[in-house]
Amino acid sequence: MSFCSSVKSELLNLRVSGCCRQAFCYGFMLFGRAFSIKRIALQTANEEVARGYANAIFQNYKIKPEIKTGGSKKPTFVAEVISEADRLKILAQYDFGMSEELIDDSIFLRDCCFASFVRGAFLSCGNINDPEKEYRLEFNVKTETIALELQALLLREGISLKSAKNGKGLKLYTKDSAVIEDLLTFMGASKHSLEIMDTKVIKSVKNSINRARNCDSANISKTVEASIRQRRAIEFLKSVDRLESLPEELLQAAKLRLENPEATLKELVRLSSEPLTISGLNHRFQKIIEIYEEMKN
Numbered sequence: 001m002s003f004c005s006s007v008k009s010e011l012l013n014l015r016v017s018g019c020c021r022q023a024f025c026y027g028f029m030l031f032g033r034a035f036s037i038k039r040i041a042l043q044t045a046n047e048e049v050a051r052g053y054a055n056a057i058f059q060n061y062k063i064k065p066e067i068k069t070g071g072s073k074k075p076t077f078v079a080e081v082i083s084e085a086d087r088l089k090i091l092a093q094y095d096f097g098m099s100e101e102l103i104d105d106s107i108f109l110r111d112c113c114f115a116s117f118v119r120g121a122f123l124s125c126g127n128i129n130d131p132e133k134e135y136r137l138e139f140n141v142k143t144e145t146i147a148l149e150l151q152a153l154l155l156r157e158g159i160s161l162k163s164a165k166n167g168k169g170l171k172l173y174t175k176d177s178a179v180i181e182d183l184l185t186f187m188g189a190s191k192h193s194l195e196i197m198d199t200k201v202i203k204s205v206k207n208s209i210n211r212a213r214n215c216d217s218a219n220i221s222k223t224v225e226a227s228i229r230q231r232r233a234i235e236f237l238k239s240v241d242r243l244e245s246l247p248e249e250l251l252q253a254a255k256l257r258l259e260n261p262e263a264t265l266k267e268l269v270r271l272s273s274e275p276l277t278i279s280g281l282n283h284r285f286q287k288i289i290e291i292y293e294e295m296k297n
């Protein structure tokens with residue numbers, strides 16, 4: 001299974017809560033092959049995605065899209081709402097205002113609903129490369145207006161994507177591993193987000209070893225440097241008896257690091273007795289380093 005299929009499989013197997021159900025389905029449909037009175041369809045090489053699309057529509061509207069298989073060399077799957085009456089029933093749920101090319105954000109009841117919408121959109125038109133080879137995540141959006149709207153909505157969440165012309169449509173993309181991690185976490189693919197973080201650590205350790213071999217130690221990668229800084233700060237606070245007086249959450253993070261000096265962030269998150277995210281843990285280490293730097297100056 002490709003990395004992309006594996007991410008999509010994780011996204012498809014997440015539970016969709018009641019408030020998010022319509023938003024998820026909407027993202028899936030809007031970013032598919034067609035979403036209009038003439039046609040509501042998704043075309044994909046991924047059978048699981050085609051089934052996910054059909055299921056989402058069935059759960060929301062009790063309408064069963066047809067799934068057809070085609071393509072001789074590369075199999076393709078087309079999931080499609082066949083009857084016009086059914087398409088009308090679906091489209092009647094959305095307020096398009098003056099244009100079918102706008103995102104109806106009244107569907108997003110809460111923040112989680114927008115995240116589910118993005119998840120649906122990514123399943124329809126998204127692609128992610130294997131991080132071992134290249135950091136790249138993209139949405140291939142068929143119309144420019146919708147792409148620009150998605151770009152603006154994501155920016156509000158602090159996720160910044162670049163855009164590039166792609167035929168009639170627009171491609172939104174990023175090659176920044178940190179943005180990819182954020183986006184995967186936002187959509188709920190936390191397992192794969194952790195995997196990227198891990199790949200990054202492994203890559204940077206490999207790099208730093210290679211650089212050390214080349215006697216170029218000034219270039220030790222940022223990630224390795226960061227973990228060294230964490231331990232230096234914690235050890236210092238410990239040596240001046242400040243460790244135990246840290247706020248509970250920082251103390252927990254520090255202890256976790258001291259008990260597992262060689263562990264990656266991903267492993268630390270797993271080893272932690274309380275639920276933690278990588279970015280949350282990273283943030284705590286950041287705080288510890290700030291305290292350490294203040295004390296030193």
Ligand SMILES: [Zn+2]
Nearest residue numbers: 019020112113
């Ligand atoms: Zn929701």
